[in-house]
Amino acid sequence: MLQHRIVIVGAGISGLTAATSLAMRGHKVLVLEKQAICGGLVNSFVRDGFLFDGGIRATENAGMIKPMLAELGIDLPLLPSKVSLDVEDNIIIADTKESLASYENLLKELYPDSTEDVEKVIKVIGKYDVYMQVLFGSDSPFFKDAKRDLRYFLTTFIFWLFRFLATGAAIMRMQMPMEEFLGKLISNDSLRDIISQHFFKKTPAFFAMSYFSLYPDYFYPKGGVGRIPAALQSRLVELGSEVRTETEVVRLDASRKVLVDAKGNEYAYDKMIWCADLKHLYRITTWDTFPKSKMQKMLKEKERVLASRGAESVFTLFLAVDLPPEYFHAISEGHFFYTPSRKGLGELHRSELASMLDGWETLKRETFYSWLDSFCRLNTYEISIPVLNDSSAAPMGKTGLIASFLFDYELTRRIEAGGWYEEFEKHISSSMIEVLSTSVYPQLKENILFSFSASPLRIERTVGSSEGAIVGWSFEEKIPLDATMLTMKKAIRSPIPDVFRAGQWTASPAGLPTCIMTARMAADMVHAELGGK
Structure with a gap:
């Protein structure tokens, strides 16, 4: 031993x-x-000359x-990773504090009858941006050495600590689920979905409302x-x-x-x-x-x-495309949150999903695929394009894409148990490609060199994370x-x-x-x- x-x-x-x-x-x-x-x-990996990130796509x-x-x-080269947000054909770049005003204008254009609700949301996001600056706006004292950085601990740290404790108290007051918080704040269900549907169910309101302020802080390590x-x-x-x-x-x-x-x-x-x-x-x-x-x-x-149990997992589609990076850069930056429809998911991922699971034994497969196609069409996609951050991430004149959205682990588990996982994987991949090709990337479908995917089951088995969770426990x-x-x-x-x-x-x-x-x-x-x- x-x-x-x-x-x-x-x-x-x-x-x-x-x-x-x-x-x-x-x-x-x-x-x-x-x-x-x-x-x-x-993690990152290379397939046929294309660099892909298998888990997180960038980090703040x-x-x-x-x-x-x-x-x-x-000493690791860290490249800026700008973030774009797009609903239908309304796109902004969230790379500065001033981007919040652009986000407000985007939402008002999409929901002209809900301008007061939009202003309420923007006011909350702006308020919690101040708290996020306390938490993450300067170097954390966790990586300061008490002997080497004594002056810091005798001066700056004391002020930081008081602000941190005040921020912690504010966080504890905002622990209610974002759905409940937004339900009290705004009346337009579609607006609520567009703001919240790319977060995990019942994410604490503080985390959801403050996340916008992290976008300018994103970076991408050279090489993935x-x-x-x-x-x-x-x-x-x-x-x-x-x-x-x-x-x-x-x-x-x-x-x-x-x-x-x-x-x-x-x-x-x-x-x-x-x-x-x-x-x-x-x-x-x-x-x-x-x-x-x-x-x-x-x-x-x-x-x-x-x-x-763990929080929702993700379904991820990896694409190698015979189109130059310039084609994609004309549309967005390298990290892209894209929602094809302003309608939002509604109850597709809540009560309708729960109803399907409750009646799984008698559920018709065509009913499931109809639900799945709507889910793909109304969802928010997180799209990463490594070559727009790191020019060496794809062969010359070609581009790799990583597109994903939140997905329920239990669905994939039951599908596999039923013996039709491969059929499901092909269908959801085709549906995602169809949605992206008929909206934001018109030339995508006909230029795909190869594709493959990763479901919550694959994440669970590859990484060893229960329920394929990527952020730990369910909220x-x-x-x-x-x-x-x-x-x-x-x-x-x-x-x-x-x-x-x-x-x-x-x-x-x-x-x-x-x-x-x-x-x-x-x-x-x-x-x-x-x-x-």
Whole structure:
């Protein structure tokens, strides 16, 4: 059996951040990753010369990522990634604070009978932009060194802390679901949908209403978003630590503090940080020799975790197109939120979806496909065009596109169980191509060189994320951990002795900045418990 002071399970962005942070402080860390490549939902790959991003398509700095890279000694070229918003043929670029006025004009043109409602929404977005600037408008103190940056902590940090606490209080007051908040604010259902339908169901109102302010902060690493975990992995190895890929952890004996992989190898640890799927942790853990009081606490959390579910996943279509980047740049920037119709989804993804699932056994397939075609036609697409950010991302004169929208995991699970998954995959891909070709990209369909897709099922199996979730827990029910922005540190320490956790299943809402923040907190706690200063 191999003995290690620190073992980290999961080499996604949180696992690699925690490991590198610890290695920078002199610790030797072992990271175990079940996939052949690190990164998890932050990954890129090349197919026939086209660069595609398999998870997130770009990222915002959020006062977190650039300071993290700088502290860890990583020099990575980061390119601006401008964002375009388009409903039907009304398009704006959201690259400055002044873009909010353009967004207001766009909505007023689309909904001339709802101008007062539009003004109410814009006023709220503007108000919460101020709070977002407190949270993410400057470098986060999480990546400041108390000795090296003493002057910062004696001056700037004190003012930041007071503003942060005030912002945290405002966030807690805006925890109601965005649908409920917008329902009270505006009366036009289509307007409500256009503002909200590209967010996860019951996203907290604060997060939804403040997201517009993050668009000018988007950037794209040269070579794809996967360059971030690749750079972290290289730095970690350079510091003398180890990453073992294709190593799936299948058992945790919490009493002995021993991990076992699929090949039977055992890894004893002093401290462990779990940065993988939290359901998997509780499914593989045994703790038979613990005192009854400790076992009860662990069993209660296990019950809550296994009974909970992840937020909606996404269906993604990857396209290689025989059209030059200029064709697409004449329409939008490299990150593009596109809605073909001002009508909005209405109840398609709520009551109609729930009704289909309730009556699944008797549902006619043609009824489902009729629903699916409407879903594709009225949805909001997140479209990424890597070559518009990085000119080396596609062969000369050609373009790669990544188009996705939110999609229900349970639908794909039942379709596969029914034996018609391939038929479904072909139909939804064709429907998406048809919608885009008859609206924003008239020349698309006839110039496709090849295409392939990824459903929630594929995400679950490839990345190991329950329900194919990409932002952790569902907002539609109480999450199983006490993990708000103000209680995040409390959630990092698990009830299993000497086991910490970080990543998308540790806090909510969860995105890349949250994964990095929880990783740094977990590293700090482990470092302190091992006698570090």
